[in-house]
Amino acid sequence: MRLESGVPSGPLADKWDKHRAEMKLVNPANKRRFRIIVVGSGLAGGSAAASLAELGYDVDCFCFQDSPRRAHSIAAQGGINAAKNYQNDGDSIWRLFYDTIKGGDYRSREANVYRLAQVSVNIIDQCVAQGVPFAREYGGLLDNRSFGGAQVSRTFYARGQTGQQLLLGAYQALSRQIHAKKVTMHTRTEMLDLVVSGGRAVGIITRNLVTGEILSWAGDAVVLATGGYGNAFYLSTNAKGCNVTASFRAYKRGAGFANPCFTQIHPTCIPVSGEYQSKLTLMSESLRNDGRVWVPTEGGDQRAPTAIPEAERDYYLERRYPSFGNLVPRDVASRAAKRVCDEGRGVGKSGLGVYLDFNDAIKRMGKDVVEQKYGNLFHMYQKITDENPYATPMRIFPAVHYTMGGLWVDYNLMSNVPGLHVIGEANFSDHGANRLGASALMQGLADGYFVLPYTIGNYLATAGPSPVKTDHDDFSRTAAEVSDRTRRLVGRKGHRTPDHFHRALGQILWDHCGMGRNSAGLEKALKEIPALRQEFWEDVCVLGGDREYNVALEHAGRVADFLEFGEIMVRDALERRESCGGHFREEYRTSEGEAVRDDEGHAHAAVWEFQGADKAPVRHREEMSFEFVTPSTRSYK
Amino acid sequence: MNWLVRGLNSSIGTKYLMAVTGLLLLLFVITHMVGNLQIYLGPEVFNGYAEMMQGLGTLLWAMRLGLLLILLVHVRCAVKLTAEAKEARPVPYAMKRSVAASYASRTMFMTGMIVLAFIVFHILHFTTGTFHADLYAEAHEGSHPDMYSMFVKSFHHAPTAIAYMTAMVLVGIHLSHGVSSLFQSMGFVRPKYREMIRVTGLGITGAIVAGNISMPLMCIMNIVEVPGVSS
Amino acid sequence: MNLVLKVWRQRNAEEPGQLETIEAPSINPDMSFLEMLDVVNERLVAENKEPIAYDHDCREGICGACSLVINGVAHGPDRGTTTCQLHMRRFHSGDEIVIEPFRARAFPVIRDLVVDRSSLDRIIQSGGYVSVSTGGTPDANEIPIPKRAADVAMDAAACIGCGACVAACKNASAMLFVSAKAAHLAHIPQGAPERLERARSMVARMDEETFGACTNTSDCEAVCPKEISIEFIGELNRDFRQALLAGR
Missing domain, CATH: 1.20.58.100 (Fumarate reductase/succinate dehydrogenase flavoprotein-like, C-terminal domain)
Structure with missing residues (x-):
C-alpha cells in the first residue's frame, strides 16, 4: 500500500498557497463534463456538493436520511472554532494550529492541521454570508465563547444549535444547486459498495431504502462524507442511523483505514438510565465554562448532593489541573471521571456519574443569566432525567462521541484509491488522537467548502474523465x-x-x-x-x-x-x-x-x-514528522 | 393583470381577499348596527333614518350591489379554502385533538354558512317583506313607511327574536376569530401588538353582539314598544 | 406500566392502512416514547411479526426525523417537545395510546408511521436560501447585525423541519414551516435583498405541493417542538403582499 501524504515543501504557512498555485485546474467549460458522486450530506458532504456544483461540476449527492437537512452534523451544539482573533486575546492561525495539534496528542499531520487553521477564518465569513444567525454582541459584532483545550475565546456559536445552523447554511446552498439542477439529490438511499475499476474509484452501488432497488452510479470521482463509526459502541451520542458501512465497504475495496482505535469519549453526557437505553445524549461541553465538576471525597456517600458540605466535595478537575480546571480537553476530563468512578466515588444509582454543578454560577451571575446561556440544555436535561438542574447538580458521564480515525487520505484528501476522496469525520487527517471541542464543524466545512473543491479539480485535470460507465463488468460484478x-x-x-x-x-x-x-x-x-x-x-x-x-x-x-x-x-x-x-x-x-x-x-x-475475508489485515504506517512543532507531554496542570 | 389574478388565487392571496372583504363586511356590520340602534331614539328618528336610506335611490343600489359583491368574494374564498383543506388531507385522523385552536377558528366555515343563511332571511324579512309580510304591508300603508313599528312588532314575535339573537351569537363566534385573524392575514402584525389585536378583536366582537342582541331583547321584554299600542 | 397501543399499519403507499391493536405490557416509565416502540418491536420480532416502521434518527430533538401523532396531537402531549424527547412517565398504566403518522396529501405514507416529507425540501429549493456561492464573501464582522435582529432570526431558524405544524393544522398548511425559513433570512441583512422574491417563490411552491391554506388557528405553534411563533406567518403574509403589489 502506497501512503504518500503529498505534503508540499516549503514553510508551513506557505504550503497551502503554494499548492493551490501549483495544482492543475479544470477549464470552466469542461467542468460540466465531469460527474462527481458525493455520499453524505452533512457539513462536509453538503458543503462539498454545493461548492462543487457552484463551480460547474455535475453532482450526484446521496444520503440515507429522508432529507439532507437531517444529517447528524445537525446535533452539534457548542460551536465552531476560527482563528479570527475578534476578541483581541492573542489568538492567531498559529495558535489554533498549535492547540489542535497538541490537543490531538501529536498524532496528526502538521500541514493538514495548519491548513485547517488557515481556512477556518473563511468559514465564518462564508456562513455569515449565507445567513447563519451566529450569536452577537449588543454592538452587532460576533460573539465568542471559550471551549475545552484552549485559552482563548475563538468559538462562534448559535445558541446551543450551532451544528444545526451551519448545516442549514450548507443545506440551503445545496438546495440552491438542486434547484439549478446541478446537484441531483438521492435521499433515503444507502451506499452499499464502492466500484473500483482499473485501480480507480469510478462509482458506487446503492440501495433505495424505500423500494429496495439496487442501483449503480458512475462518476469521475467519488467523495465519501459519511461521518464516523461511533455507533460501533451501540450506545453513543451519534444518531441511530450513523454507520460505518460506506467507509468499511471502501476499505474492503482497497482503501486504507487509519487509526480506527482513536475514538473520542465525550465527558459531558447524561448517564445511562436503563438497559432499554437506545442512545446517549450529549450536554454541550460549553457547560464546563460555568459548571463545576465534583464527586464526594468519600466513596459510597449516599447523601443528596445539596446536603454534602463544601469540605466533603472533591472538585477533582480543578484540583488536578489548576491552570485549565474544568476546561481540560475531552479525553482528560473523561478519564478523570472514569477514575473517580473506578475509585467508587461515582454518583447516581449506577455509580457511573459525576456532578456538574451550577450552584456557584447561579450565585455569581444570577439564575436569569444562566438560563439565558444554557436554558435549552437545562430544559433538555430535565426532560430526560426528570431532575431540575437549577436546584440540584446535573449528573454526567462520558460517552462515545466522535471518531478521529477514518479512511486514510493524503494532503489532497484523496485516499490511496485514486479518485476516492474522503472528507469530514470519515477521514483521519486533522484531529490526531483526540479532537478539541468545536473543531469537528470546522473540519467538515473546511474540507467541503475550501479544500476539496480545489484538490478534486487537480485530480480530475490529471486523471481525466473516467472511461467506465455503469454497463461495465466491474459495475455489474459489484452490484451482483x-x-x-x-x-x-x-x-x-x-x-x-x-x-x-x-x-x-x-x-x-x-x-x-x-x-x-x-x-x-x-x-x-x-x-x-x-x-x-x-x-x-x-x-x-x-x-x-x-x-x-x-x-x-x-x-x-x-x-x-x-x-x-x-x-x-x-x-x-x-x-x-x-x-x-x-x-x-x-x-x-x-x-x-x-x-x-x-x-x-x-x-x-x-x-x-x-x-480478504477471514484473513488478518495488514498494518502499515505513515510516520508523522514534526518539523514545526516539538511534541511535548501534554500538560493541562 | 395575470400576476394579480395568480397572486390573489394563491393560498395567501385568497386569505388576503378573505381578510379585506371580511374587514369591509365588519365595517358594514358596525355601520348597520349603529343605524339600527337609533331604534332607542324613538319612531321619528328611526323612521327618518329609514326614509333617508330609501331616499338614496341609485346610491343605495350601488351600495347594495357593492356589498353583495364583497359578500360573494368572501364566500367564494371560504368555499375555496375549505375545499383545498379537505383535499390537503385525504385520509383523516382516527383521533385528532386541537391543542390551541379556538372553537371559533375551527368552525369558521360552518358559522359563516349559518350567518349567510341568516342574511338571506334578514333580507327577506326587512327588505323584500316576504317574511312577516303582514307587518311589512302594514308598515307601508301610510305615505311614510313606519319601519319602527315593523321592527318592534317583528320582535314581539318571540321565534323571530330568538332566531335573530341566535344568529347574533353565531356572528359573534365568527367574528371572535375573524377580527384578529384578518390582521394576521393582511400581515399587520408586530409581536408586541399580538395581544392588543386579540383583545381589540374580542372587544369589537363583544360590542357588536351586545348591540345587536339588545334590540330584539328590548323588544321582546317590552322595554321598546310601539307608541299607543300595548302588547 | 401496561399500555395498549393502537398503531397505524400500512404496508406501502398503495395499499390502504388500518389501526392495529398491540399490547405493550411492563414498560419502564423512564423510557422515551421511541424506546418504548423499540421494545414493542423487539417483542413483535420475537413473535415473528414485522416490526412497526417509524422515522427517527438523532433522538435528541434536533434532526426532525421523528414524526408521530400521539393521541391526536403531533409529537404527543408535551409542549415544545419532539416525539423522541417524550418520556413514558407522561402516561399512566392502563392508558390506550393511538399512534398515527403525520397526515397530509403532501406527506404520503411510505410505510406504517413513515411519511415522505420531501415536499418541505422542495419548498426550500424554490428559494429558501441566500444566493451566495462559496468564496469571495466579505469579513464576517463587516456588516454589524443588531443583536435583536440576530436573535429573532435565530428564533425562526430553530425550525427542525419536522412537519408537525402541517400534521396539526386542520388545513394541513405548511405556513409555519415556510414562514420560519422566510423570517430567518428576512431578519438579517444578508437575506434581505431577496426577501420579497423568496416569499413569492416559496409560497408558490408551497401551493403546488398541495398544502392547505393557513386560517390562523395557531395549532401549529402549539405543537411546534421549537415553539416557533405564528407571528412569522403574519410577516410572511406581509412580505407576500408587498411582493405581489411591488412586483414588476
Whole structure:
C-alpha cells in the first residue's frame, strides 16, 4: 500500500498557497463534463456538493436520511472554532494550529492541521454570508465563547444549535444547486459498495431504502462524507442511523483505514438510565465554562448532593489541573471521571456519574443569566432525567462521541484509491488522537467548502474523465455482490433482532476498547467479536422482503459491517502500545495516572489494509514528522 | 393583470381577499348596527333614518350591489379554502385533538354558512317583506313607511327574536376569530401588538353582539314598544 | 406500566392502512416514547411479526426525523417537545395510546408511521436560501447585525423541519414551516435583498405541493417542538403582499 501524504515543501504557512498555485485546474467549460458522486450530506458532504456544483461540476449527492437537512452534523451544539482573533486575546492561525495539534496528542499531520487553521477564518465569513444567525454582541459584532483545550475565546456559536445552523447554511446552498439542477439529490438511499475499476474509484452501488432497488452510479470521482463509526459502541451520542458501512465497504475495496482505535469519549453526557437505553445524549461541553465538576471525597456517600458540605466535595478537575480546571480537553476530563468512578466515588444509582454543578454560577451571575446561556440544555436535561438542574447538580458521564480515525487520505484528501476522496469525520487527517471541542464543524466545512473543491479539480485535470460507465463488468460484478449479500440477510428467521447483536458488540467494545484499554481485555475482545459475528449469521432475524421499505434489513446490514469493523478497532488498539489522546492503554501511564505517549515507536498513523475475508489485515504506517512543532507531554496542570 | 389574478388565487392571496372583504363586511356590520340602534331614539328618528336610506335611490343600489359583491368574494374564498383543506388531507385522523385552536377558528366555515343563511332571511324579512309580510304591508300603508313599528312588532314575535339573537351569537363566534385573524392575514402584525389585536378583536366582537342582541331583547321584554299600542 | 397501543399499519403507499391493536405490557416509565416502540418491536420480532416502521434518527430533538401523532396531537402531549424527547412517565398504566403518522396529501405514507416529507425540501429549493456561492464573501464582522435582529432570526431558524405544524393544522398548511425559513433570512441583512422574491417563490411552491391554506388557528405553534411563533406567518403574509403589489 502506497501512503504518500503529498505534503508540499516549503514553510508551513506557505504550503497551502503554494499548492493551490501549483495544482492543475479544470477549464470552466469542461467542468460540466465531469460527474462527481458525493455520499453524505452533512457539513462536509453538503458543503462539498454545493461548492462543487457552484463551480460547474455535475453532482450526484446521496444520503440515507429522508432529507439532507437531517444529517447528524445537525446535533452539534457548542460551536465552531476560527482563528479570527475578534476578541483581541492573542489568538492567531498559529495558535489554533498549535492547540489542535497538541490537543490531538501529536498524532496528526502538521500541514493538514495548519491548513485547517488557515481556512477556518473563511468559514465564518462564508456562513455569515449565507445567513447563519451566529450569536452577537449588543454592538452587532460576533460573539465568542471559550471551549475545552484552549485559552482563548475563538468559538462562534448559535445558541446551543450551532451544528444545526451551519448545516442549514450548507443545506440551503445545496438546495440552491438542486434547484439549478446541478446537484441531483438521492435521499433515503444507502451506499452499499464502492466500484473500483482499473485501480480507480469510478462509482458506487446503492440501495433505495424505500423500494429496495439496487442501483449503480458512475462518476469521475467519488467523495465519501459519511461521518464516523461511533455507533460501533451501540450506545453513543451519534444518531441511530450513523454507520460505518460506506467507509468499511471502501476499505474492503482497497482503501486504507487509519487509526480506527482513536475514538473520542465525550465527558459531558447524561448517564445511562436503563438497559432499554437506545442512545446517549450529549450536554454541550460549553457547560464546563460555568459548571463545576465534583464527586464526594468519600466513596459510597449516599447523601443528596445539596446536603454534602463544601469540605466533603472533591472538585477533582480543578484540583488536578489548576491552570485549565474544568476546561481540560475531552479525553482528560473523561478519564478523570472514569477514575473517580473506578475509585467508587461515582454518583447516581449506577455509580457511573459525576456532578456538574451550577450552584456557584447561579450565585455569581444570577439564575436569569444562566438560563439565558444554557436554558435549552437545562430544559433538555430535565426532560430526560426528570431532575431540575437549577436546584440540584446535573449528573454526567462520558460517552462515545466522535471518531478521529477514518479512511486514510493524503494532503489532497484523496485516499490511496485514486479518485476516492474522503472528507469530514470519515477521514483521519486533522484531529490526531483526540479532537478539541468545536473543531469537528470546522473540519467538515473546511474540507467541503475550501479544500476539496480545489484538490478534486487537480485530480480530475490529471486523471481525466473516467472511461467506465455503469454497463461495465466491474459495475455489474459489484452490484451482483451487493444483491447477493442483501439476499443472504433478508428472510433470516433466527431468534434475535439485529439490535440484539449490536448491543452485544457495543458492550464488548465499551468494556475492552473504551475509555481504558489493556492487552488482556483487547485479546479477549478479539476472541469474543468473531464468535458474536458467527452467532449473528446463525441467529439473526430479518423479516420482510428486500424489495420494500425494510428497517430490519437496513439495520442488519449495518450491524454486520460493525461486527467486522469492531475487530479492526480492537486490533489497532492492541497494536498501539502507548497511551495517546482518546486511546488510553492502562499499561502505559504515569504513577499519577496520566497518559504516557511513545513518540519513538508510535508517532505514526496506523493504516489497515484489507487482505480478504477471514484473513488478518495488514498494518502499515505513515510516520508523522514534526518539523514545526516539538511534541511535548501534554500538560493541562 | 395575470400576476394579480395568480397572486390573489394563491393560498395567501385568497386569505388576503378573505381578510379585506371580511374587514369591509365588519365595517358594514358596525355601520348597520349603529343605524339600527337609533331604534332607542324613538319612531321619528328611526323612521327618518329609514326614509333617508330609501331616499338614496341609485346610491343605495350601488351600495347594495357593492356589498353583495364583497359578500360573494368572501364566500367564494371560504368555499375555496375549505375545499383545498379537505383535499390537503385525504385520509383523516382516527383521533385528532386541537391543542390551541379556538372553537371559533375551527368552525369558521360552518358559522359563516349559518350567518349567510341568516342574511338571506334578514333580507327577506326587512327588505323584500316576504317574511312577516303582514307587518311589512302594514308598515307601508301610510305615505311614510313606519319601519319602527315593523321592527318592534317583528320582535314581539318571540321565534323571530330568538332566531335573530341566535344568529347574533353565531356572528359573534365568527367574528371572535375573524377580527384578529384578518390582521394576521393582511400581515399587520408586530409581536408586541399580538395581544392588543386579540383583545381589540374580542372587544369589537363583544360590542357588536351586545348591540345587536339588545334590540330584539328590548323588544321582546317590552322595554321598546310601539307608541299607543300595548302588547 | 401496561399500555395498549393502537398503531397505524400500512404496508406501502398503495395499499390502504388500518389501526392495529398491540399490547405493550411492563414498560419502564423512564423510557422515551421511541424506546418504548423499540421494545414493542423487539417483542413483535420475537413473535415473528414485522416490526412497526417509524422515522427517527438523532433522538435528541434536533434532526426532525421523528414524526408521530400521539393521541391526536403531533409529537404527543408535551409542549415544545419532539416525539423522541417524550418520556413514558407522561402516561399512566392502563392508558390506550393511538399512534398515527403525520397526515397530509403532501406527506404520503411510505410505510406504517413513515411519511415522505420531501415536499418541505422542495419548498426550500424554490428559494429558501441566500444566493451566495462559496468564496469571495466579505469579513464576517463587516456588516454589524443588531443583536435583536440576530436573535429573532435565530428564533425562526430553530425550525427542525419536522412537519408537525402541517400534521396539526386542520388545513394541513405548511405556513409555519415556510414562514420560519422566510423570517430567518428576512431578519438579517444578508437575506434581505431577496426577501420579497423568496416569499413569492416559496409560497408558490408551497401551493403546488398541495398544502392547505393557513386560517390562523395557531395549532401549529402549539405543537411546534421549537415553539416557533405564528407571528412569522403574519410577516410572511406581509412580505407576500408587498411582493405581489411591488412586483414588476
